[in-house]
Amino acid sequence: MDNQKDLASPNYGSTVSGVVGSAAMANAARTGPKWLRYFLYACIAITLLATGVGLIGKLGSIGSIPACDAKTTRDTLSNLNKQNKFNASKYNFIKQVSASDAETICTANLALSAGGTVEYDYRIFKEGSAVKVAITEIRR
Numbered sequence: 001m002d003n004q005k006d007l008a009s010p011n012y013g014s015t016v017s018g019v020v021g022s023a024a025m026a027n028a029a030r031t032g033p034k035w036l037r038y039f040l041y042a043c044i045a046i047t048l049l050a051t052g053v054g055l056i057g058k059l060g061s062i063g064s065i066p067a068c069d070a071k072t073t074r075d076t077l078s079n080l081n082k083q084n085k086f087n088a089s090k091y092n093f094i095k096q097v098s099a100s101d102a103e104t105i106c107t108a109n110l111a112l113s114a115g116g117t118v119e120y121d122y123r124i125f126k127e128g129s130a131v132k133v134a135i136t137e138i139r140r
Contacts, residue, residue, distance in 0.1 A: 003080060003135035012058065018051030065124050065131060068106035069094040073124060076133045077108065084138070087113040102126065105136075116140075 022044045029040035066073050074091070081088050092109040099105070103125035110118050120138045124131065 003084070004132055006076075006130050006132055012055075015051055015055045015058070018047055018054070022047045022051070065099075065101075065104050065126065068096045068104060068108075068124070073133060077122065080133065080135055081110065084135070086110060086118055089113045092117060097121070 025040050025044045025047070029037045029044070074094075078088075088110045090111050092111050094106060094108045097105045097107055103123050105121065105123045107119065107121050110120070112118060118138065118140050120135050122133055122135045124133050126132075
């Protein structure tokens, strides 16, 4: 079984949606009463500000070790669960065991669809320029 995988990349869909939404509001602001234009310009500014902050946060986390329960970590673990043929329904818990600048060690307890649970330890670490997730021990 392959118990190691590169960390899933962040989802930039919300950033694209924010920019597209701002463009649609700008197009709508060209017509209509003056008060509506000002209102839409304010909405555009707020949307672009929120989108920019989200993008900066995602770009700032590239190459860093994420938290045990971060979305990118859970996405990567879901792929590893499928490879290990764990038909999971949900995580009962995810907790951090230890952390350093080089790696984070975590434990996850997974509820299986057919009943029962599986618990495993995993580590998030840097290997060269890539951030990886590896399952180190599985307890059924």
